[in-house]
Amino acid sequence: MIGEHSSKQYDSDLETIRSKVLLMGGLVERQFQEAMNVFHNGNIAAGERVIKDDDQVNLLEVELDNACSHLIVRRQPTANDLRVVMATVKVITDLERVGDEAAKIARTAIHLHKRGIGSIDHSETVRVIATAAADLLHDALDALARLDEKQAIKLISDDAIIDRDFRSIMRNVITYMMEDPRTISASMDTLWVAKAIERIGDHAKNIAEFVIYIVEGKDIRHTDYAATHLDAGT
Amino acid sequence: MIGEHSSKQYDSDLETIRSKVLLMGGLVERQFQEAMNVFHNGNIAAGERVIKDDDQVNLLEVELDNACSHLIVRRQPTANDLRVVMATVKVITDLERVGDEAAKIARTAIHLHKRGIGSIDHSETVRVIATAAADLLHDALDALARLDEKQAIKLISDDAIIDRDFRSIMRNVITYMMEDPRTISASMDTLWVAKAIERIGDHAKNIAEFVIYIVEGKDIRHTDYAATHLDAGT
Known part of the structure; x- marks a missing residue:
């Protein structure tokens, strides 16, 4: 009885923790989206809001870490249940x-636009990896919500594409400079934004x-599990 | 009796976990040191060793995360004891x-030297922040080993100096280009190395x-606790 x-x-x-983690996920997704809007459209006030929103994300991190600790102390989970809690703690960090990174993008975009640069070179290629990283983050949170392993495996190879595209942007920008x-x-500034996007892809992975x-x-x-399980349709 | x-x-x-975390700390300290040597001296073989050593660090991460989970399940720590374990899990991630970042520095340094660039511009200013970041990391691990709160508080303000110096390097390199x-x-390449050093400082913080x-x-x-406790001599 007590066990049950x-x-x-x-x-x-x-x-309760899981829904709050997904809430935090939705918050950083929106932060990232907004930061990219600032990069493309130069809305300084919106950029300052993204930077300010980071306080809320930071508060959620501390609150959720505490909630995970309380859960462990009060419920003394089994090894299997604990695995979920420990993974959740790591997801919170990511x-x-x-x-x-979204706040960094907003800061760099503000810096870029305050100097009166109307149109940004390479902005279209940056838009492409930003969309890929935003999709990756969204799908990773979706896989977390539904505990969908198949989708998670697929996403890991998607991150490699973002890394490759980032390196291609870097080469083009260097030639251009x-x-x-x-x-x-x-x-x-554009490169720092691209770098932040690439890191968001890593966190989603x-x-x-x-x-x-x-x-x-x-x-x-640190294994190639995802690569070997992608084609096998596991 | 059972309690005791x-x-x-x-x-x-x-x-056991603590000493292994400190061992892992020593390993990444050495990795960082070696990566900076490759940057300054262009020893490609040494650079490849740094990249290979990252496998060992990755294995330690997985092993230590597991050890922390096992500890929680088997010993069911009190809230106070659990705090130490949860902080340890976070330290392992950092x-x-x-x-x-050390492996990234080694990779970039190899790239730089393979193109036959003998002496690297700005290498002395990069050396200065690398030394500051290495000291910060060493002192943070030392504070962890001795649970020295005073030293930890001091280190947090040291990281702000590294961030400031990184921004100064960035401005100089841009002017130079x-x-x-x-x-x-x-x-x-030099900027990416400086960026990796700045991030190592963040992890040490x-x-x-x-x-x-x-x-x-x-x-x-996400608070200014360290700043307000630095002068108070807490």
Whole structure:
């Protein structure tokens, strides 16, 4: 009886944490989206809001870490249940870092537009990887919500595409700066934005790996598990 | 009796984890040091060793995360004891990311030297922040080993100096590239190295914050706790 009661309480506590993690996920998704709007459209006030929203994300990180600790102390989960909590703690860290990167993008975009640069070179290629990273983040959160391992496996290879596209942007921007050194300062800002997007892709990939850890019980970080399970249709 | 026995076992298990975390810390410290040597001296074979060593750091991350989970399930720590374990899990993440950044530095340094660039511009200013970041990391691990809150508080303000110096390097390198566009490609590599160093400083600061969390029970992330406690001599 006590076991069952405690297990039900555990499920309910965990569900509360899970929905708050997804809320935090929605918040950083929006932050990232807004930051990219600032980059493209130069709305300084919107950029300042993105930076300010980071406070809320930071508060959620501390609050959720506490909630996970309380859950462990009060419910003393089994090894299997604990795995979910520990993966959640790691996901929280990744989401907080996505918020940091979004705030960085907003700061750089403000810097870029305050100097009166109307149209940004390479903005279309940056838009392409930003869309890919936003999709990756969205799908990773979706896989977390539905504990969809198949989707999580697919996402891990998507991140490799973002990394490749980032390197291609970098090469193009360097060539461009060499051809017209007057563009260096603005090009550098564009590169920092692209770098932040690439990192958001990495964090989304981490979240996908934790989904697989939760479902399969396999820690696939630093392995080629996803690559070998993609074609096998696992 | 059972309580005391269990608590002693907990202490001994935790001590095993703690010494392994410090071992992992020593490993990434050496990785960072070696990566900077490759940047300055262009020893390609040494650079490849740094990249290979990252596998060992990654293995330690997975192993230590598991050890922390096992400790929680087997010893069911009190809230106070659990705080130390949860902070340790976070420190492990930061140490793994330091290893990643060191591998990135090695990769960029190899790229730089393979193109036959003998002496690197700005290498002395990069050396200065690399030394500051290495000291910060070393002192953060030392504060963790001795649970020295005073030292941890001091380190948090040291990180702000590294961030400021990074921004100054960035401005100088941009000016330099504008004056001589032929240096753009090598300058960009130098900037990525400086960026990785700045991030290592951030991770060291995070570790210092977790030391304060362990000792004080206060989660000071995203607060100005360190600044207000520095002069008060707390």
